[in-house]
Amino acid sequence: MKTIFNQLTLKTKLISLICAAFIFSVVVEYVYTIHMIKKEFYHLSSQRFKDIAELVSTNHNLINQVSNPTSDNLKAIQYYTEQVRQLALVDFVVIFNMQGVQYSHLDKSKTGQQFVGGNEQKALQATSYLSTARGALSDSITASSPIYNDNKQQIGIVLVGQTRHKMNYLALKSSQPVWSLLVSFTLAVIFVCLLSRHIKMLLCGLKPNQIDQLFEEHNAIIRAVKEGIVVINRNGLISQINDEAIRILHMDKSKENIIGKPISTLIPNARLNEVMNKGIAEYNCEQNINGMVILTNRIPLFVKNKLVGAIASFRDITEIRQLSNKLTSINRDADALRSQSHEFNNKLHVIYGLAYQDNKQELVNYLEEIIGNKQPELDEISQYIKDPIITGFLNSKLSQIKELGVSLTFNINGMLAPISNHLVIHHLITILGNLIDNSLDAVHSLADKKIELNFTVQNGYFYIEIIDNGIGISEKDVQHIFQKGYSTKGDNRGMGLYLVLSCVDELGGNIQLFNLSKKKGTCFKISLPLAVLYREAS
Structure with missing residues (x-):
């Protein structure tokens, strides 16, 4: 899996990682939001059901009709409760007497039948309450309120409620729509594509594994070069130095303790700051640093025509002279051999001629x-x-x-x-x-x-x-x-x-x-x- 991931392009990696993070965060946020919305929606709806039930239970006409449950009054009760149900956008408004006989119901065929739910006992005890119960319309949230006549005697109960299924549907409907999440996801993908394109341009079109390989090759070259190399940034701080430079200059600090330090304090007369400020290279210059005579090249460092620092490469001049002397000696020996070869060839011709003539x-x-x-x-x-x-x-x-x-x-x-x-x-x-x-x-x-x-x-x-x-x-x-x-x-x-x-x-x-x-x-x-x-x- 790791090998496959390393072979992916930078664009694909960014899209995959950001999409995964986006989906995870959206799912977590969506679940939490739905939970909080449902909780708040349930609370507000329950309070609304309770208010509707108390309002209906105090209706004067309804009290008279419940007190005298004639055929016409029962029809009036059914009509009234249906009007309330539709206007209040609830699933049911049920009224029954003290014996549990229903005077109204969403299903008219159940009018006159015994109430099914098991939550009427509290209302029969002259209290208003909220409850969750399983009735004829499946699980529901209900609010009840007792009905009193003019003599303050309880003559019935009002139940107002809604099924859980309907409440969950309304809660989800009031949450963030799915299409907005899809739009956000699409915009995120477009942003990632543009970002990856910009990053790829900055990285000269190289893949992450190619950058890693290039970095390792760069370090290997710096270590392998038999010349001291020191690089400073625009602020005059050492950003790169190789082991050969530390050896030649007899510096007693490790590379970690040198990087990031001002070159003016570690190598006071290095002249890299002057070369950087002037923007003019200096080649084959003899220089005495820390008692060591070196032959150095100092070059300003430009990136996209912008001055970003300076670099110095140098060698111990004693080593250069040794090589020069060896080459000089070899060349002189070769010249001497050529001279001797010409001389002896001429003399061999004379010897051959005298010997041939006996x-x-x-x-x-x-x-x-x-x-x-x-x-x-x-x-x-x-x-x-x-x-x-x-x-x-x-x-x-x-x-x-x-x-x-x-x-x-x-x-x-x-x-x-x-x-x-x-x-x-x-x-x-x-x-x-x-x-x-x-x-x-x-x-x-x-x-x-x-x-x-x-x-x-x-x-x-x-x-x-x-x-x-x-x-x-x-x-x-x-x-x-x-x-x-x-x-x-x-x-x-x-x-x-x-x-x-x-x-x-x-x-x-x-x-x-x-x-x-x-x-x-x-x-x-x-x-x-x-x-x-x-x-x-x-």
């Missing part, structure tokens, strides 16, 4: 030249830089530099021990990779391309110096070169040096930029404290 001496000389070409540099890197990831990265960069025909000067002073913190390694690769790539870009159009790499480990610091003989950087660009999105190389650039500066700041270091005065070119100098580089990962 020119053994030239082949030996060529192989010695290849092996000896990189060996000093590789030996120097592996001798002084003991971290295998950084060593491998530098080897790949040397291959790339050689393939591009760049003259490289490489110097290392001091030994860099292995680094256990992978985040530090990613930061170092980001710094070295972006600065080397910038140097390669700076010299790519020159005939005589030169790059110098100098690494020094001393006095508790790791110094990095990268020099190129490119065209240098203008004074105007030097002021903005580390800003996010700023680039002299075209659109969709300007992230490299921004990431370098961010990584240097994360490692507690310092970066300096110099334009070479005596000769063209650029020099980047970086100092990084070894205490930070060898700090254990938290």
